[in-house]
Amino acid sequence: MSEAKVLVVYFSRTGTTRLLASAIAGMLAADLEAICDCSDRAGPGGYLRSLIDAIRKRPTEIVPAGLSVSDYDLVVIGSPVWAGSVSAPVRSYLIENRARLPQVAFFCSFGGHGADAALREMGELAGKPAVAECKITAAAAHQGAQAALAAFVSGLKRHLARAGEFEWMC
Numbered sequence: 001m002s003e004a005k006v007l008v009v010y011f012s013r014t015g016t017t018r019l020l021a022s023a024i025a026g027m028l029a030a031d032l033e034a035i036c037d038c039s040d041r042a043g044p045g046g047y048l049r050s051l052i053d054a055i056r057k058r059p060t061e062i063v064p065a066g067l068s069v070s071d072y073d074l075v076v077i078g079s080p081v082w083a084g085s086v087s088a089p090v091r092s093y094l095i096e097n098r099a100r101l102p103q104v105a106f107f108c109s110f111g112g113h114g115a116d117a118a119l120r121e122m123g124e125l126a127g128k129p130a131v132a133e134c135k136i137t138a139a140a141a142h143q144g145a146q147a148a149l150a151a152f153v154s155g156l157k158r159h160l161a162r163a164g165e166f167e168w169m170c
């Protein structure tokens with residue numbers, strides 16, 4: 001693989017997952033795309049809608065993605081944890097792109113519980129296991145989360161380097 005193409009895609013309601021996504025994209029020299037949701041998720045009404053969508057495991061309408069996952073070698077997908085689940089906009093993105101996804105990696109931001117279940121759900125929705133996963137609390141994210149991000153990104157770089165060597169041998 002000459003230079004692996006990486007896309008970082010994420011949904012963020014209040015900015016925490018966006019912080020992580022921007023940092024990861026910068027460290028991987030990756031393209032970055034936000035998932036835009038058609039629901040109003042602001043304020044207490046938006047919180048409640050998000051909670052209900054998550055509990056019902058209900059996808060939501062999202063704006064069609066500008067970047068095509070099939071143009072990339074690896075897509076890194078980030079979501080906040082909602083009620084121990086993946087957020088509704090990321091659920092929709094995974095369902096809509098499942099057939100075209102290349103290799104995937106997942107990360108999530110969360111308050112303190114439910115991240116493992118959300119990451120597991122992301123793998124099920126993608127229809128394939130992640131090459132790497134990372135969960136970072138909102139508190140850690142707002143302090144930079146340098147160690148966790150560096151470990152995640154170096155795992156991804158090692159994976160991409162191994163994939164590149166294999167392609168060269170073929």
Ligand SMILES: Cc1cc2nc3c(=O)[nH]c(=O)nc-3n(C[C@H](O)[C@H](O)[C@H](O)COP(=O)(O)O)c2cc1C
Binds near residue numbers: 083085114
């Ligand atoms: C509807 C809703 C449900 C949530 N449920 C959980 C949860 O089950 N576990 C948890 O640790 N945090 C939960 N959170 C907190 C978010 O996962 C956390 O604040 C996250 O970092 C927000 O990311 P964002 O700023 O990118 O939207 C929930 C937040 C919302 C809005």
